[in-house]
């Protein structure tokens with residue numbers, strides 16, 4: 001039977017970053033991906049924002065991996081010529097009553113080590129962004145945008161791994177010296193091999209992978225609740241597109257409907273957030289008014305007809321609305337009696353920004369498991 005040292009399930013940004021993090025040490029790495037190429041799911045359906053690390057509780061993986069990942073990501077973008085721009089971002093307080101919220105966010109961001117945060121008055125906001133109206137704002141100069149496709153293409157090229165595209169993981173069983181891995185290709189043919197370590201970076205499929213490995217996912221707190229986020233394209237007619245990203249104060253389940261500037265000069269609004277039972281990516285035109293009303297709070301000159309449906313992504317959340325917000329789960333399952341299995345679940349935002357740091361952390365766990 002064929003053998004490999006490490007199998008990574010999923011070629012999204014996180015699986016690719018794990019492969020890159022493990023490269024260069026002479027290990028045999030196999031990346032198994034059910035689609036015909038990398039980044040066909042959540043990693044290509046998001047805002048492509050390099051988050052600074054403001055929102056997340058101090059000491060959480062989301063906070064520390066976002067700050068570390070952001071620094072590593074900008075560095076990689078510069079070195080590898082990956083298109084990016086440090087646009088900066090405003091988290092606006094539409095009303096006076098929102099000001100205390102952004103003050104708390106500043107404290108939280110500073111506790112997380114985010115550089116350069118500054119509170120702006122109403123006039124300062126107007127001077128920076130003439131068509132944005134707010135009672136005040138938090139300026140985050142470190143936030144930016146990047147080309148996530150070029151980033152993943154770079155990792156795909158740089159990783160010293162065998163990529164098994166069009167191959168879905170369909171079985172995982174503990175075996176002598178590791179794991180028996182069963183994959184099925186696009187022709188329906190199954191193939192078994194042995195892997196010393198398995199890294200579950202399957203995004204929306206990560207709960208199913210953990211279940212294949214024998215974990216009672218409900219008891220482990222690994223149930224995933226898909227939460228959709230839609231985008232509408234926004235045309236600036238008769239007003240100036242903001243130079244910086246503009247966000248409202250966040251809610252419990254999302255960062256709020258914000259402006260998304262792309263590197264080509266286009267602009268979107270999004271994402272909203274609602275739980276779904278099915279993975280499908282259509283955009284409901286009926287949500288246009290919700291977007292318009294949300295954005296008009298801080299962009300008073302927009303018109304509803306400036307909005308056209310664009311695309312959607314789905315967050316693999318570990319909590320439902322009203323439940324406490326959960327951190328990323330990144331753990332070696334040795335203490336569950338499953339040595340050699342590293343599970344990653346609930347890798348929602350800021351997973352893209354954090355991916356280089358997640359790759360480094362998981363590479364360390366996998367090397368430890370190989371000892």
Ligand SMILES: Cc1cc2nc3c(=O)[nH]c(=O)nc-3n(C[C@H](O)[C@H](O)[C@H](O)COP(=O)(O)OP(=O)(O)OC[C@H]3O[C@@H](n4cnc5c(N)ncnc54)[C@H](O)[C@@H]3O)c2cc1C
Pocket residue numbers: 009010011012013014015016032033034035038039040041042043044045046047048049050051167168169170201202203204205206209228229230271312313314315347348349350351352353354
């Ligand atoms: C609307 C939205 C906006 C976001 N905006 C941002 C942002 O601006 N900045 C930011 O930092 N983060 C953002 N995020 C979060 C970010 O996109 C994700 O955290 C990140 O892309 C997760 O990457 P991943 O590799 O874990 O998952 P994915 O990209 O989903 O990759 C998982 C891969 O596993 C594969 N897979 C699953 N099951 C199997 C199986 N059984 N066999 C083989 N392959 C399998 C899938 O096909 C997929 O390719 C956003 C997310 C959403 C939904």
